[in-house]
Amino acid sequence: MSDPRRRLPSMDSLLKRPEVGAWIDRYGRETVKDALRRALDGERSAAGGGPGPAGRDPRCGGG
Numbered sequence: 001m002s003d004p005r006r007r008l009p010s011m012d013s014l015l016k017r018p019e020v021g022a023w024i025d026r027y028g029r030e031t032v033k034d035a036l037r038r039a040l041d042g043e044r045s046a047a048g049g050g051p052g053p054a055g056r057d058p059r060c061g062g063g
Contacts, residue, residue, distance in 0.1 A: 004047040008040060 014020055014036050023032045 005044050008043055008047075011036060011040065014040075 011033070015024075015033070020032060020036070
């Protein structure tokens with residue numbers, strides 16, 4: 001069985017999307033990256049994969 005987390009887009013691919021570029025222009029790159037990271041971590045957790053690489057909890061400001 002394939003890991004459903006593999007279907008999630010990479011951060012790099014998300015940052016290259018035109019609509020994300022518009023968010024970066026409006027809110028700043030770090031703010032958008034933080035929001036995307038939280039969203040991806042949430043999706044990973046929902047798929048049963050835990051909080052992400054090395055058990056990092058995005059609420060702790062690590063990254």
